[in-house]
Every structure is written in structure tokens, then in C-alpha cells.
Amino acid sequence: MGNIDRKYAPVGVFDSGVGGLTVAREIMRQLPEENVVYFGDTARVPYGSKSKNNIIRFSRQIIRFLETKGVKAIVIACNTASALALDTVRQEVEIPVIGVIEPGARAAVRETANGCIGVAGTEATIRSETYTKVIKRLRPDAEVIGKACPLFVPLVEEGFARHHITEEVIDIYLREMKDTDIDTMILGCTHYPLLRSRIMAYFGENVHIVNPAYETAMDLKEILGKEGLLNDSGRPGEYQFYVSDAAEKFTAFAGSILPYDVAATRQINIEEY
């Protein structure tokens, strides 16, 4: 298949569940002509408390599934999978695979004045220290303060994002970070942008909050451009949504993240891939 046809192939985007829709939303906004196939691994969500070996295995299965949809590039819209699996799976496929951590780290390094950067993420993302490694590669004198916030995902998923107990949980997890010199903080989990306004209010205007989704979509645009794969059909992209469980719940949640209603989500058995 030449580049002329491949241009019109979809971009694959995946996450452990609904969180990655915050990244998909940004891709749809910045690259409105691209077709997108989104996969949410709702049968095995959450990833943040699971091991590297399993995250790699899950990611491989999802990539095999997305390849059956003929994708021209893959975006790992999940910080945990980007932190633990990207380096491995990137070498195993021919098409470009990008994650959210390098874009997020780059944005933070650009924003920070004093080089002191906070990262909030899942247990697995923080333990991997991937953000720290990438940030220090870009700015060796940076100081990176990571904090795992495992309750943020269930709070968002169970509809507590606007509840005052969430304020309290933010305070429990991030109090120490607030007392440091950070001037920039990365929302290092795709669910966290849904708590963005609360976290911004908590840190006040002296801390810049980075959502890696914006920069990730920019990266995708650049890579597709370099490879001559940008879709220039002139027509709005088409979107397909797949999950490994509970398609209805996903569809309802998706409607609250995306600026339009998701018509249908299909459920597949990801363990078959």
C-alpha cells in the first residue's frame, strides 16, 4: 500500500479505559481530518497498579487489534502504558508509535523557569521514574518531584470529580508537593485533566499545570507530516470506538468528555489478539 492510500488510514489511540479520550479529544481538535480508532481496555482497567510485564502484554494485544483496523500510527494515550511499554512495543511494529510522556516532559521543560517540576501519576508511572528520566535528558539540572495519586482515577470514574472529598484527597496527595519550589506540574495520567480546575485552584497561579494531551497531538501531527501521512481529504474524520467490556458505560462517559455524542461503542475480546 503506497503512502497515497495510507494517508487515509486511521490513527489508533488506546488507553486502559476512558481517560485516553482526553488525548483523543485533542487529536480530533488539532487534526480534524484524521480518522481515529479508539480502544479502551475496560475489562482490565486500571493499569496504574499493575506490573510492567502485564502492561507490555496488554499493550501488545491492543496493538495487534489496532493493526487489524489498518492503522497508520498508534498513540498510547495512557501514561502507565507509555511509561512501561512504549520502548518495548515501539521496536516491534513498523508504524510510528508515540506515547504521552515525552510530549508532556517537553512541555514542562519549556514552561518551567526554575527547573523544579512536579509529576502526579499512577503508582506504576511514578515508580518507573520515566518522566524524571525524560525530563533530565532534556534539562539535566531539573529537579523532578513525583507523587502517586491512586485514588484520583476511581474518584473520577465514580463521579466524584466535583465532590468536596476530592478536594480533600488532592490535599492529602499533593500537600507535600505544594510545599516545594515547583513552578510546573504535569498531569501524568489521562484521567487527571478531568480534575484540572480543582488541581489548578489548589496550587494557585504560580504553578503552571501541564496536560500532555495538547503536545501529544502536536507530536502526532509532526510525525505524520514527516512521513507524508497527514490526511488531507478535506472531510471531517470518522471515529470508531472499541472496548473490552461494558460498552454502554463507556459510551455514556465518552459523551461527557468528547464534544459530541458517541453513537456506538463495540465490545471485543482483547484476549484473542
Place this chain on the structure above:
Amino acid sequence: MGNIDRKYAPVGVFDSGVGGLTVAREIMRQLPEENVVYFGDTARVPYGSKSKNNIIRFSRQIIRFLETKGVKAIVIACNTASALALDTVRQEVEIPVIGVIEPGARAAVRETANGCIGVAGTEATIRSETYTKVIKRLRPDAEVIGKACPLFVPLVEEGFARHHITEEVIDIYLREMKDTDIDTMILGCTHYPLLRSRIMAYFGENVHIVNPAYETAMDLKEILGKEGLLNDSGRPGEYQFYVSDAAEKFTAFAGSILPYDVAATRQINIEEY
């Protein structure tokens, strides 16, 4: 294999993760000579927000795994799997399979004076109305009030069981139930016994709190007795622990639930079964 040999075969116990250890603990206490093979599906935990089809598929895989260990009976130490999968999987195997819901319902019916019973559980357990159906079979005039409490599991797993925000979440979920006439409440998820003292304090002494684990172990004893399968070796049982992910985290948590240290937990790939 005759009953003489099968007597010494282990009992298989499984759960989505660590919660089922509250049931295993009770089996070990009441049946100290039984060998136990425990499986925690930590790669796919939690079950409570997932669909019936997937819970049945997960349960079948786990039962196939436990059968490779030569178990003589299986205890589904997970309310969600008991509610959604027990009826199906019970018909597919030769050995006895028991769940936690019938024992829990029976205990509640015995304890209640006014027939008004509360059930706290996962979203899937409550939506299935399995407790309601079983309770009404035992006492047709009973009134059953169910409430899904999805944040309880992450609160326990993330170490917030004794934190004051847990008190607040208990109040958010159970306030309405507290204002009813219930005189008995079932802890309809194996994680919830780890919040037992807080929930007891919340309801006060007029509400009897039922933990199905005790009655489940009694059921197991009765069934093994009937089938001539009670282990009477005179030696303390041996225990094996398997998980589908993050064996170390499981081992650490297990140590806080069981009255002894778990020496080693082995990790297997449950998707291969």
C-alpha cells in the same frame, strides 16, 4: 481417584484480588486441616464495574486453572463473581462450587427481626439483585435495600480504611440506608469486612452487620462432610497463593489480612487457561 485420596486434595478459593482472603481466613480457621489453593485475579481486578459476560469468562479461566491443581471443591470468594457467574459455572464442573451470596443471605434472614435487610456491594452485585432474589426465596416478605459503594474497594486497597475520608464516603453511600428500618446489613463485597468496625460504628448497635465469610466456611464444611471429602489428616493444611499480577503487592496485603505471613505468591498468566 477415590474419595480416600480426594479427601486430601486442596480446596480452591478465588477472588478478583485480595478481598477473598477474608473468606480464605475464615475457611482456614474453621477447617484447619484443609489444604487451600488461593487465586487472586490481580491483573483484572476490580470485577465490580465489569460486565456479566466478562465475569463469567474470567471465572471459567480461573476454575480451569484451579482444576490443574486438583482441587476437590471451589469457593467463589467474590460477591460479584458469585452474583454473576456461579449459576453458570456450577453446571460446567463435576466438583462442588459454592459462592458467598447464599450463605450471606441465609445469615441475614436468620438475624433479622423485622425482615428489612440492607446490602452494600459493588455496582455489578447490586445491579444483579442476586441478594434480593435469594433473600426473598428464604423469606418472601423480606424487604431488601441494596446500595452500590464503588469507592470502598479502592479506599481499602489504597490504605485509606482508617482515614477519616472513608467515614465521609461511608456517610455519602449509606446515609439513605441508615434512614430506613433495616435491622441487618450484609457486607456484600469481600473487601468490606476490612471496613467493618467503621460501618458498625456508623449504623450503631441496632443494626446487625453480616459478613458472609463465616457462613460460607460453614457451608463448605457441610458440603465436604456430606460428600465424604473432609480432610481428616490431623495435620495443619498447606496453603498456596497464586495471582495474575503483582505478586509482591499481594503478598504484602495478604500479610495484613491473614494471621500469618504469606511466604511466597506465584504469578501465572490466567489468560492461558
